[in-house]
Amino acid sequence: MTEKTHLPALTWRNRARGLADSLLNFVFPPVCGACKKAGALLCEACHAQLQWVHSPLCNRCGRPTSRATDCCAVCQERPLPLNQIRAAVLFAHPVSKLIHNLKYNGAFGLSKPLAQLMSDAWAEWRMPIDLVLPIPLHVERERKRGYNQSTLLMHDFCRFVGLPYSEDGLQRTRFTTPQVGLTAVQRLENVQDAFATQVDVVGKHILLIDDVCTTGATMASAATALLNNGAKSVSGYCVARAI
Numbered sequence: 001m002t003e004k005t006h007l008p009a010l011t012w013r014n015r016a017r018g019l020a021d022s023l024l025n026f027v028f029p030p031v032c033g034a035c036k037k038a039g040a041l042l043c044e045a046c047h048a049q050l051q052w053v054h055s056p057l058c059n060r061c062g063r064p065t066s067r068a069t070d071c072c073a074v075c076q077e078r079p080l081p082l083n084q085i086r087a088a089v090l091f092a093h094p095v096s097k098l099i100h101n102l103k104y105n106g107a108f109g110l111s112k113p114l115a116q117l118m119s120d121a122w123a124e125w126r127m128p129i130d131l132v133l134p135i136p137l138h139v140e141r142e143r144k145r146g147y148n149q150s151t152l153l154m155h156d157f158c159r160f161v162g163l164p165y166s167e168d169g170l171q172r173t174r175f176t177t178p179q180v181g182l183t184a185v186q187r188l189e190n191v192q193d194a195f196a197t198q199v200d201v202v203g204k205h206i207l208l209i210d211d212v213c214t215t216g217a218t219m220a221s222a223a224t225a226l227l228n229n230g231a232k233s234v235s236g237y238c239v240a241r242a243i
């Protein structure tokens with residue numbers, strides 16, 4: 001097992017990336033990933049429409065609830081192996097559009113404003129974390145897309161908040177069909193035993209990063225692999241919560 005963790009300090013890579021971003025913005029001024037207005041990757045008008053996740057919610061799965069609870073009815077029925085799952089915003093316009101363009105239209109630069117939302121909300125959800133890992137795509141799907149959106153989000157998020165990460169600490173062990181359209185039980189079965197740990201996680205508090213969380217099934221499967229390999233705890237953080 002290889003140890004490949006990184007601290008997102010002011011490395012030459014981050015500095016070079018910042019310079020490259022400035023140059024790119026000069027040559028190709030950004031347009032809003034939701035409404036195409038020129039000026040920013042997420043314009044002010046779209047930003048004003050964001051639905052931030054706030055209490056009350058289930059302390060465990062982070063699902064918005066009518067009153068704060070330590071364990072909602074869904075968690076009672078299907079307990080999650082994760083300590084907590086949290087999201088920055090609800091999965092609604094404009095974030096749904098940004099995530100769609102990030103995943104399916106090659107707009108990989110949108111990871112930055114989306115990770116900024118995660119960073120902005122982190123002050124509210126902050127958890128003690130030793131290592132951050134992205135939810136991996138299957139190698140075939142990543143090859144087709146050219147990148148893993150969760151890895152991009154993780155890079156930007158860790159750079160913003162200064163947490164250590166490992167970009168290939170988890171791997172998909174088999175191909176799974178997309179979770180969209182499946183019931184909660186089907187989602188669990190679809191991703192069962194789909195992950196393997198590639199980095200030393202013994203005794204560590206792990207934070208998983210993903211773009212969207214619906215039932216938490218994908219994160220639960222990844223968390224089980226990590227806990228089986230000695231992780232002390234696993235939590236999840238994503239850009240958007242789908243209800």
Ligand SMILES: [Zn+2]
Binds near residue numbers: 034037042043046
């Ligand atoms: Zn806009």
Ligand SMILES: [Zn+2]
Binds near residue numbers: 058060063071072073
């Ligand atoms: Zn819950």
